[in-house]
Amino acid sequence: MNLVTLALRNLQRRAARTAIVSISVGLAVASALSLIALSNSVERGSGEGMDERGGDLVVISRNASDIFSSFIAEDKQKQLAAIPGVAEVSGELAMFAPVDKDQQKLVTALSSESYFWRRMPMAKGRAPTPADRRVVVLGVDSSEALHKNVGDTINVYDENFTVIGVTKYQSAINRSMVYMLLPDLQEIAFRQKQVTMFQVKLQPNFTPATVAAVRAEIAKLGSLTASPTDQLLQHDRNLLVMKAISQSVSMIALSMGGLSVLNALLMAVQERTREIGIMMAIGWSKARTMASIVLEGMLIGVAGCAAGIPLSYFICRLFEHMPTIGGILSFEPTIDMILPTLLVSVVLCGLGALYPASRAARMSPSDALRRP
Numbered sequence: 360m361n362l363v364t365l366a367l368r369n370l371q372r373r374a375a376r377t378a379i380v381s382i383s384v385g386l387a388v389a390s391a392l393s394l395i396a397l398s399n400s401v402e403r404g405s406g407e408g409m410d411e412r413g414g415d416l417v418v419i420s421r422n423a424s425d426i427f428s429s430f431i432a433e434d435k436q437k438q439l440a441a442i443p444g445v446a447e448v449s450g451e452l453a454m455f456a457p458v459d460k461d462q463q464k465l466v467t468a469l470s471s472e473s474y475f476w477r478r479m480p481m482a483k484g485r486a487p488t489p490a491d492r493r494v495v496v497l498g499v500d501s502s503e504a505l506h507k508n509v510g511d512t513i514n515v516y517d518e519n520f521t522v523i524g525v526t527k528y529q530s531a532i533n534r535s536m537v538y539m540l541l542p543d544l545q546e547i548a549f550r551q552k553q554v555t556m557f558q559v560k561l562q563p564n565f566t567p568a569t570v571a572a573v574r575a576e577i578a579k580l581g582s583l584t585a586s587p588t589d590q591l592l593q594h595d596r597n598l599l600v601m602k603a604i605s606q607s608v609s610m611i612a613l614s615m616g617g618l619s620v621l622n623a624l625l626m627a628v629q630e631r632t633r634e635i636g637i638m639m640a641i642g643w644s645k646a647r648t649m650a651s652i653v654l655e656g657m658l659i660g661v662a663g664c665a666a667g668i669p670l671s672y673f674i675c676r677l678f679e680h681m682p683t684i685g686g687i688l689s690f691e692p693t694i695d696m697i698l699p700t701l702l703v704s705v706v707l708c709g710l711g712a713l714y715p716a717s718r719a720a721r722m723s724p725s726d727a728l729r730r731p
Contacts, residue, residue, distance in 0.1 A: 418577055433553060
């Protein structure tokens, strides 16, 4: 009989206990994965949204802790547009705003000349023109959530706007936004002549050297910093804190799973004292005795992972119903999140089995056989 077969047989003999411990490990794995997915989805979703809209660099205030606390003078746009290698610049004011009085939506405002309007994929209706005032374009998810269509009226900051179009973006954050003209949002939000960020489109066929040169020129304009769209939130202080908290809580959850394995196997060793004594009496080495028990712990970890992965997807579906952010982000564990979490889980379960295994290996066969 090999070690795997023996470990499986021992776990099956105490099926109820094995199931309970595996479920506890599964809950720990699901909690860890869902928390990591929650923190990573903010960065991933923002990057996907920016890329889809066609910008190459995002310029924000260097001293801002996050995008929403970055406010830049609108007239910086001319200086940015004059930098060699820059094709187009679009100022954008973004903020969470009350929509129809009882909902919070991410609202972003662009000037009527912005290149984003030309690139915006429309499901129905049209994009604004310079002659328009008090009009909005809804992402398709916002249109469904607000039950609004082209021609309807929505209320933003107690001001009425007419829906003139619905977009068909693919990324979750773009599908959930409300788009309006920059002067309108500046007026109703009391942010006259201010934008949150500038999105910069570079000349075609730009090189890494071009990007570096443009970023250096932007840095010379004052307290501004430029980042590629997929790296926008890498240094966001709020996101870094959120990630640190998620990782810490995840490690605590996985460690609790390892402690559950330790407790269960410690009880199993106590119950199998005579059996372990017999095996050692017929020639089992201490190393083989320890290996058999550590393997039991790792198999429990594997079973817990098998239960935890689908459970994490279920929890992430619940995240989508969270107020404010549930409608603008896609929460889903990815392979690069799952594999490290599973590895850590199985390793911690193996470590949890080490103490019971070492106790078993220290037994004297004669003493073990004398125990009732």
